[in-house]
Amino acid sequence: MKRITFMALAALVLVSCADRNYSITAEFPISAGLDGQMFQLINYDNDEVIDSVVAVNNRICFEGKVVKPYAAALKAPSGGQLPFVLESGVIMIDPMGNISGTPSNDALREFKTEMNAVKCDTILTRAEKETLMTNMLDSTFEANKENLVGYYVFLDIMERKNKVELDSLLKVLPAMYSNSILVTDRVKFLVQSELTAEGQPFVDFTLITEDGTEQKLSDYVGHGEYVLVDFWASWCGPCRREMPTIKDIFAKYNGQGLKILGVAVNDEVEDTQKAIEDMGIEWPVISDVQGATLNIYGISGIPHLILFAPDGTIVSRGARGEGLKAVVDAAMSEK
Numbered sequence: 302m303k304r305i306t307f308m309a310l311a312a313l314v315l316v317s318c319a320d321r322n323y324s325i326t327a328e329f330p331i332s333a334g335l336d337g338q339m340f341q342l343i344n345y346d347n348d349e350v351i352d353s354v355v356a357v358n359n360r361i362c363f364e365g366k367v368v369k370p371y372a373a374a375l376k377a378p379s380g381g382q383l384p385f386v387l388e389s390g391v392i393m394i395d396p397m398g399n400i401s402g403t404p405s406n407d408a409l410r411e412f413k414t415e416m417n418a419v420k421c422d423t424i425l426t427r428a429e430k431e432t433l434m435t436n437m438l439d440s441t442f443e444a445n446k447e448n449l450v451g452y453y454v455f456l457d458i459m460e461r462k463n464k465v466e467l468d469s470l471l472k473v474l475p476a477m478y479s480n481s482i483l484v485t486d487r488v489k490f491l492v493q494s495e496l497t498a499e500g501q502p503f504v505d506f507t508l509i510t511e512d513g514t515e516q517k518l519s520d521y522v523g524h525g526e527y528v529l530v531d532f533w534a535s536w537c538g539p540c541r542r543e544m545p546t547i548k549d550i551f552a553k554y555n556g557q558g559l560k561i562l563g564v565a566v567n568d569e570v571e572d573t574q575k576a577i578e579d580m581g582i583e584w585p586v587i588s589d590v591q592g593a594t595l596n597i598y599g600i601s602g603i604p605h606l607i608l609f610a611p612d613g614t615i616v617s618r619g620a621r622g623e624g625l626k627a628v629v630d631a632a633m634s635e636k
């Protein structure tokens with residue numbers, strides 16, 4: 302899924318461009334260190350580059366003509382993306398990354414402001430917040446499902462739906478939803494989540510090492526022992542914080558019918574190796590630099606731990622901390 306982070310643009314101050322069908326302009330302080338770097342205007346759904354500019358004199362300016370509004374994003378040199386509706390008018394971004402200046406973007410800004418107010422409320426309970434936000438999502442979507450305000454709201458709604466619910470919803474919505482790459486990717490993700498749910502047999506995958514050697518999940522899973530697989534990355538703080546738990550499990554059950562395998566995802570091999578050494582990881586780790594295994598197993602966040610039975614059946618997935626220890630203890634007690 303896409304991460305909507307745009308720290309590099311947090312300090313942007315918009316200025317006006319020449320009058321065009323649309324304009325997106327910004328200048329930033331020297332301290333941001335962005336002068337001479339490239340910014341891209343992209344199609345948010347398929348990542349197609351629409352235009353690109355190099356920051357000159359601490360300023361960028363996009364301008365052009367759009368016939369029909371569509372979902373776009375401003376991509377910073379860091380890779381962060383700020384999504385918005387590309388439509389006729391002057392699109393403004395304030396220092397906090399809030400977008401305004403055109404009807405659709407004004408509506409989206411108002412919606413996000415209201416949602417954030419609920420999230421930050423210190424009186425409401427978590428359940429009350431969830432109910433309010435769900436109602437806000439549903440009502441805003443219902444009022445805007447024929448336009449791009451509704452499309453962006455739907456991207457949040459679909460994260461809360463299972464496959465059956467999402468399929469049912471797509472059947473009654475305009476074609477722009479079912480034709481969206483982001484939406485179809487979510488459907489595929491949910492399919493993989495079902496195929497790799499607890500009780501299902503393991504789904505094999507093959508990774509190619511730097512020297513061309515193949516490494517398969519089936520090299521480790523399905524050979525008569527429990528296998529705990531940790532999907533993690535060196536840059537992931539929660540992954541590092543989970544390591545002591547995994548080490549405790551390794552110390553208790555290594556050689557007793559349980560093996561541990563690490564799968565380093567979206568991580569450079571050199572960074573993975575350094576983390577292995579720094580944290581004293583003693584079990585094998587295979588690298589998935591492109592993160593393909595996350596899609597295969599329907600994983601939306603890491604760390605994610607999956608326990609496989611001796612025959613390869615998925616026993617548990619998603620447990621962490623003391624809960625993970627309890628799952629492993631229960632499985633091993635049945636051996």
